Amino acid sequence: MTLLSTYFLPTEREPPADAEAISHKLMVRAGLVRQVGSGLWSWLPAGWRVHQRIVEIVREEMNAIGGQEMLMPVLHPAEPWRRSGRYSIEELFKLKDRRGADMVLAMTHEEIVTGHVATAIQSYRDLPLILYHFQVKERDEARPRAGVLRTREFVMKDSYSFDRDRAGLDASYERHRAAYDRMFDRCGLEWYRVEADVGMMGGVGAHEYMAPCAAGENDVVLAAGYAANIEVASADPQPVALPAGLPAPESVHTPGMRTVEAVTRELGVPAGALLKAFPIIVEGGEMKLVMVRGDHRVNEIKLGNALGEGFRAALPDDVAERLGPPGFIGPVGAQMPILLDQGVAPGAYITGANQSDSHLRGVEPGRDFEYEAVDVRSVLEGDTVAGATVRIEAAIEVGNIFKLGTRYSEALDASYLDESGVSHPIWMGSYGFGPARVAAAAVEQYADEKGISWPRTIAPFDVELVTLGKPGTEERALSDRLNEELQAAGLEMLYDERDIGPGEKFAEAELLGCPLRVTVGRRTLGAGEIEVQVRRGREGRSVPIDGASEAIAELWRGLP
């Protein structure tokens, strides 16, 4: 039981001047977190209670799938990071110790855990294995933002699975998937599990857990039976009415019309009747021309995955020299490979002519230029997947599960001997969960004009008891007794027994957002009933004084 009069809960009437995100404003106002520097936050007692309740849910679910909790350091020697090839990551904090040795601050723990497994595990008999810990992660983010949603230092639960083969990894991954589904359900979040990019580090499959909210930095593409990060999403475009074909491409004078918008306006055609050219330079230095429909956009992550190598956008000088005047480039006659997005239906299009102030109309892919079909465009709202219309929602990534494969085990020599004495690399998976983001996402998803409305399972306290009686009064005696009884009934109590006005108490209680607020005052005695407010929806209830604590506990158990 916690007495509010002595609790360190510094609330504010006004949000920080520079805060934008709801969770940023409310978590600071409610006294849950305080900023130390850019992307660096302290968790104050009430905020840390939320964090710890989330951690405990995660711990229970990890243990339930056989995870073994451990702890690895944040400060590492640089050497394993050099071996894995991640030392060059810009976001990795690098420093030297007093002897001048290179050190890093861990952004995750693949290198270290794999190193332990490499030395400790020799036999197939020791597999499978799931190890995990809750530990601080350090990332030199280019731009921390939105309170605790994107920080440079944060606690993460990261787990690592070790299996003898692909099938074993699939099984460990599936266990995590089920555990993660339960974790987010238990935390009371709205969430999606979406297909995700495996990133530059390879890997053989990944999903992200996304909590939809306004402050989300990611876009997720959703349709019946389909959910993917927009970085990898694939869908069928809405059809576009194309003009009739021509026997051959025909030049059109288009003075100064360097943009799709200018061409569509001047020629009176829909943007989808154009093909837009996106020239790139791949790692070997070769220029390639990526073409998408005029109303579509190239998705650089999908393009990178399709290419299987790095690339950069071609500079205007490159384009002018090797193709044509920027703003008027097109595929016809281009002396370079052409990648045509698969969203381009057969038909006649308008493209740049590779000459100043002119376009071509009646250009037909295949007839007028050779191409390789690729899927590189960003999905748009209204596209369809298997006939179902997609919508796009902003969301915050709260967890991810990732099939690493053997990338780290090979780099760090983590192998085992099978039954016939043959050595194989261990198949690994890694699985992240961010409690701070879960807390912030819950704030984002359920806040109203009065403040936070926590899901029951992760609230800092189960019940905030507001007494309006001064010490020595009958109503105060009643509230003191009720507080004891509710505590005894198993509820975590925050007892507001401060000598301040009722309005302030109610306002602060709703700001902090415990699922139930119980009020005891003079009126309570007269009515013979105790007033209970359900924070979600701010709905008022009342329960008889007799048996009140059990009735309130029962009410609490039925909350979301």
Add this chain to the structure above:
RNA sequence: CGGGGAGUGGCGCAGUCUGGUAGCGCACCCGGCUGGGGGCCGGGCGGUCGCAGGUUCAAAUCCUGUCUCCCCGACCA
């Protein structure tokens, strides 16, 4: 990394253009009233105006440098 903005008491702000020795609301402390939605009255405490240098009789204000923070974008293994 590119663009934009901001540093004045615990919080939110005014004052800066046009230089003259710092102010408002809230919070806090004391006293009183009030007591079911951030209540009222009276009296107080608290700030080397981010930092450093310069100009000037005089700098929160002008100049130079520097640090920090926020927002948009890029990036995000």
